[in-house]
Amino acid sequence: MDVRSSNLNWRGSLTPLNKRNIKGIALHHMAHETASIEEVHRWHLNRGWTGLGYNFWIDKEGHVYEGRGWHQGAHVRGHNQTTIGVGFQGDFQQNDSMTGAQVRAGANLIEHLFSQLGRKVECQH
Template sequence: MYIINSNLDFRELTYGNNPKMIILHHAEASSCSIQDIHSWHLNNGWSGCGYNYFIKKDGSIYKGRPDNAIGAHSLSYNGVSIGVCMEGRFNVEEVGNSQYNSLKELVLYLQNKYNINKIYAHRELNQTDCPGNNFPLSRIKKECLGANSLIESSSKQNKNYPGHLLKYNLNSFDANVKVIQNKLQNIGYSVGSRGVDGYFGDGTLLAVRCFQRDCSLMIDGIVGENTWNRIMRE
């Protein structure tokens, strides 16, 4: 596999990305280059290309934002993911063999490099239809997760809702709060400077509210059955 150095000139970047998942996108453009995307994102006021990699229809792979830089491609997940964008509009086009084969090779490489066993379409995490209805999502997951799919499945078999509301309380330790904090941290929602400590404080409250917002749940900062089950699906 050959990754082309795009030599993009970024504005100031923020570093500290800790990749735990790969998020797949399309450019929503039938014909474009990594330089086009870089220009579009600069015009948005961003540091530059928000994706870490870009794959042309001919299968050529271009380097975008550095892997260790915080991305700009998926709200609330930019600090825990690698963003891969494909040239094309996959609501009206199909992914060709050359492009798909390069995607698969790149995804396998990234999985091995960062020990990643989660692959998502952008639409699975945010309110969007990206990367389009014709994108071969189930195929890439099946072919790339392989044995890791068992790990992913087992990680989602978490304990059931504890039967009581989890809400703001600085004075009481709850092991269920610790479960929630750990899950939120793993999917990119910081629970604050105290970390995963089992106490439902300000950082956890903010993380829960942000998660509820992103998942179109009632934003009350309380972990009831609906919020619990939605977090456990991640």
């Protein structure tokens, strides 16, 4: 699995996740057709967060980037210690749809995460 470095600068330190506590994978979209990982990172910094809230990010070309990686995310209030957040570039409630490359990359990433966890967990969207 090719996971690219995002080279994001974090405000403060990130808290490691305990893989044994992971119960699910939360799939998100940006509700913006073209926002890049860097733009979303800036939005989250402007909210006072440490930075990008997602553990992993998939762009429209199907490239997978490490966001927070195996550190606690900021993507589902009350569940960030027990879920992994995957952000997808695009707005899937409007006219935009997920690209085939994103679908394939998402499926591959989920299988990779399952193998890293040593088990399957629920995927939520």
